[in-house]
Amino acid sequence: MRVVGLFHATVPVFDLARAERFYRAALGLGRHATPSYFPDQVVFLDLGAAMLHLIRYDGGPPRPAPAVPAAAGDRAAFLAAQAQGHALPTHVALEVDDLAAARARVVAAGGAVVQEIEARPGGLRSLFFLDPDRNWVELVQR
Secondary structure (H helix, E strand, C coil), X not given: CXXXXXXXXXXXXXXXHHHHHHHHHHHCCCECCCCCCCCCCEEEEECCCCEEEEEECCCCCCCCCCCCCECCCCHHHHHHHHHHCCCCCCCEEEECCCHHHHXXXXXXXXXXXXXXXXXXXXXXXXXXXXXXXXXXXXXXXX
């Protein structure tokens, strides 16, 4: 047995319609061809070979205030921003073909960039932003 790929990743949201509008506007994601099993609770967005599931959560604790953005390349400030925002250091990472253009779309759609574009080992570049429900999302470009 071997894992052959990612089927889907889940992002918790409090307002399903708002979250879908954001991900459509910020990243150009459309609905997946597979219909949602629970359309009033889950939206399936198309990531090509995988899906992003936006799942509405109705209860639980309120989300914390967004973290303070960190300067590009300042790892300590980035981790401090996570701690200040009381956000778990979990995230979904999506690969894009134009990181600068993706950043502009995210900001225009209302996303909050918390770590600017920075170079990683091996030529990878990435940035982190918060969606309207304060979920951490990383965008990467090879």
